[in-house]
Amino acid sequence: METVETKPGTNPAPISQVKSPDASERSFAEALIDPVKIFASPHEVVDHPWFSDEEKRTILLSWARDELVIEQVAGRVMPELQVKSRIDAVIEALSLFDPPAAGEYLSAVQAIRGNRKRARRALQH
Template sequence: MTDNFDLDQFLHPAHAFSHPSEVVDDPDLTLNEKRAILASWASDACAVEAAPDLRLGPRSPVRFDAIMDALRQLDHQARRSQQNYRRLVRKKRLGGLLRSGGNDQGQPLQ
């Protein structure tokens, strides 16, 4: 078995993707990893005109607007995930209250 480990992709993960939407859709990356890749891409897109090597990766240049759209999409996903988590916590709390008789007083002391 041979490992196809690409050191460049490890050191520069934005080079492994051709468009910011691919980063957003990657199921193997955490939210923070996705943000880091997109932030790196945004930094490259905003690099000074006098140093085009800083702006262009091995693939075609990515529009700054596409990067910002991807970051907004990540923000939306994070908010939705946080809302779902809060709903789940409320549902569990409510379920516990209903099972215990609806009051949060506990059992009387004997």
């Protein structure tokens, strides 16, 4: 039987008894870092069976921040492009767990989109 190295003077634990990180914890960390990699849509976060409401809220806040950056950068760099963002779906899902934060993101998105429309009109004239 294989054992895990430990400090001298202690009893080594068999590998079968060494606990690996819980799959749900690992998934939460991965989802927090890159939600798009883990979930096909924000509604999958809402329906996730293992995450608490607070964990879902945190993942959706992270996702909203990422999508907001995408909208903002694309609007500045290439205002003529129609960016495919999931921010609307993320905000909708986030509103189930944190309506005030969802409202703030919605306001920010509307401002970004308004600026992008103005930039496009300026390019056309």
